Amino acid sequence: MGTLATRRRTASRLAAAAAVSLIVVSCGAAPGSGDGQAREASDADIASLTVAVTAAPRSLDPAGSWDSNSIYVLAELLDPLAKIGPDGTVEPWLATSWETPDPRTYVFTIRDDVTFWDGSPLTAEDVAFSLGRHTDPDVASELAATFQYVDTVTETGPHEVTVTLTQPDPQFLYAVSAGGLVLQKKHAEASGDDLGGPQAMVMGSGPYRVVDYSSSTGATLERNDDYWGEAPAARTLEFTQIADPETRRLAMQSGDVDLTFSVPMDGVRQWETLPGVTVDFFDTPIIGYLVLDTSQEPFDDVHVRRALAHALDREAIVDSLFRGHARPAESMVDPLSWPTLAEKTGTDVERLYDELPTYEFDLDKARAELAKSDHADGFTITAKYPASLPMLGNIVQVLAANLEKIGITLTASEVQYQEFLGGIMNNGYLGLTPFQMGAESPDPGTALRGLLGAERAKPGSGGFNHAKYVPAELEDAVSANLTGTPEERADAIDTLMTALAEDVPYVPIYFAQYAVALSEDYVYTGELSYWSLFFTEWATAIKAAR
Amino acid sequence: MSVALVIGRRLLAIAVIMIVVSFLVFAILFATPGSPEQLLLGAGPTTPEALAAVRAKYHLDEPLFTQYLYWLGDAVRLDFGESIQTSQPVVSVLGERLPITLFLAGYATVIALLVGIPSGLLAGLRNGTAGDRLVTFVTTLGISAPSFAIGILLLYVFGITLGWFPIFGAGEGFADRLLHLTLPAVALSATVLAIIARQTRAAALTVESQDYMTFARARGLPRRLLFGRYALRNSSLPVVTSSGLVLASFLTGAVLVEQVFAIPGLGSLTVAAVTNKDVPVVQAVALLAALVVLVLNLLADLAYTVLDPRVRKVVFPQ
Secondary structure, eight states: OOOSSSSOHHHHHHHHTTOOOOOOOOOOBOTTSTTSOOOOBOOOOEEEEEEEESSOOSOSSGGGOOSHHHHHHHHHHSEESEEEOTTSOEEESSEEEEEEEETTEEEEEEOSSOBOTTSOBOOHHHHHHHHHGGGOTTTOOTTTTTTTTEEEEEEEETTEEEEEESSOOTTHHHHHHHHOEEOOHHHHHHHGGGTTSTTTOOOOOSSEEEEEEETTTEEEEEEOTTOSSOOOSEEEEEEEEOOOHHHHHHHHHHTSOOEESOOOGGGHHHHHTOTTEEEEEEEEEEEEEEEEOTTSTTTTSHHHHHHHHHTOOHHHIIIIISTTOEEEOSSSSOGGGOHHHHHHHOOOHHHHHHTSOOOOSOHHHHHHHHHHSTTTTOOEEEEEEETTOHHHHHHHHHHHHHHHHTTOEEEEEEEOHHHHHHHHHHTOOOOEEEEEEOOSSSSTHHHHHHHOSSGGGSTTSOOOOTTOOOOGGGHHHHHHHHHOOHHHHHHHHHHHHHHHHHHOSEEEEEEEEEEEEEETTEEEOSOOOHHHHHSSOOGGGEEEBO | OOHHHHHHHHHHHHHHHHHHHHHHHHHHHHHSSOOHHHHHTOSSOOOHHHHHHHHHHTTTTSOHHHHHHHHHHHHHTTOOOBOTTTOSBHHHHHHHHHHHHHHHHHHHHHHHHHHHHHHHHHHHHTTTSHHHHHHHHHHHHHHHSOHHHHHHHHIIIIIIISOOSOSSSOOSSHHHHHHHHHHHHHHHHHHHHHHHHHHHHHHHHHHHTSHHHHHHHHTTOOHHHIIIIIIIHHHHHHHHHHHHHHHHHHHHHOHHHHHHTTOOOHHHHHHHHHHTTOHHHHHHHHHHHHHHHHHHHHHHHHHHHHHOHHHHHHHSOO
């Protein structure tokens, strides 16, 4: 995930929030950039491609660096078991096929023609090791939640790995696609604590091998000419850390940098007019929303929450703050996340959304709702937002201007990211807090998984139910969404979406768009998508322009 | 009192101050909100088991003083632990950035001194002339303009428009590094250069009106001696003091310039470490900064005794 913030990996990390999700709908070339002609790709070799990242990878071990800047690099080094296609379907990769004899068991057949960079074959043992370590408390993997239902991972044949789960997990194949990156067991064990660091680095099988890595400057990757899959055009990938957005833009302009996934949305107009650079936008399932803590006053009153929802001018926020590069969010569940599930269950997604209660921007209705509440005279509240996501602060300001008119005084207070995250994670009283969250998979249930359920509201649970919204009658639907069959899940998600819309513990605001800036010397031949750019190998799709 | 004894006492004081500083920084970080274990596990949803494992590994459930003693016990053995952000040893993280920062700070100090002192002297001794006015005008500009603004201006003019200098990074090898760090060093030194020029000018003005200058002039001494021996040496005390502090401030205070020129130096490391509550890194940087300031102060004080016989007599009475 690139970042909406102007700086710092932490911002995008928040966006990542575990991460994997959606389908791309729009990816037109930006107006004003280039000559408007589609450039054609050639098969010529690219000597070197320089990529600007906002921060160097923290580590080359996925267990210790599951954030966007690290993933851009890791995706070129390590092959996953499966991959998520741009449309959100799971496709074979290292695993040629898989079977599910029962909902808690997955048997993967592994390719037999894959070698690591050192020439040794990639075996089922390496795969079992790479998956199993994420659930080992000693590893303290950043992917622990992604693989939380994994019970055992065993090598059941020379090219076969069997995974058993503690409970059925409809998200498991997505987890394996995004996080199931395979590294060499022998190298990892020999490296010990140094694994992923600048000395030991990592041993993978991907289209690039790493030749140089520093957590303060970036990494240099060299093409792996023995790669089993399609060979990328660029011989060298150079990742360089440029934290300052203005410097990043100047470096693109001067041609020192060829590509960046980090185009700041608040300065996007200057990027669109950069000579010799194409800026392309695409939809993401990253959602911005307000948490309304239902455990205490004033947000324990549903009328207060509805008043707030009516006072939020989504259209104005999308138009003025994002310059149109976002989608207004009517529900916490992205409509674009439905196709795969809906295809299985025949759910009428359009009707489902049409029947949801919505809260259009209307201050009279907001006033009316507030009058029905116990706080008819209004109240005063402070909203904390992280310094690394200034956009959230801007949104609070826009909201505050409207709330003023109905008698509510809202103040925005910027805090450091650590303080913000600490407050959020301890699940203390959060009042009104703006938040941004990525999606873990291209599935409508993924956002709800973290946001709902009594378990996820407990302090220290690592859950995201910050609104402490825990109606007992919803618990069945919450667990059906976690473990049910596709039909059960579609029904459960419908129930949960409706409840969320009725009770508004969370006020959805926007689904973000991200932008990629690429020098006109090159062409991106793939389909731009949250999934194809942030969770799978992307460099192969970049070709020299004719 | 012997020179060795004076220096020995000062070194002992430095050690004590370092321990106090390390505890204060540790305590302040401890008191700030936020939880490093969450950072260790990424910002996504996580599991209670993983959180507990990390808390145990980093002793996060222990009280402040116990945590500090764990740190101190390792630190006196020169083991500064691992960065929470990258899991790499703090020593190697610092080792990678320190040479770059030293180079930049040294480069900027040299520019500040080589340009600041002569122009200040000139302005002070030629008080009221066009040269004086020019120096005063330029230094006012230098003091007023923030370093990142100067940095971006330099980038546009010399990096993009003229294309003389690279836009980002620290470069490899001496010549390349010199080229890469020229614009950052100029941007970094601008404010300080202006301050040094002003200070030198003020000192030179005072010196200029002293009787010994008038007398030296009356004796018909050559200008070289007049400027070099009389004016420069007598104006140098305040300048020497500030030079030490200047170098120290460059070492940790170059954050904005590092940001603009994408230089992986100590400043940006410090900011990231504090923001992410990366205690081991913050501790090591704070200690390094304290050490640099204290040692440079000591050196500046010693330089006094060389420059000024009156000071020498007080510090080292025969």
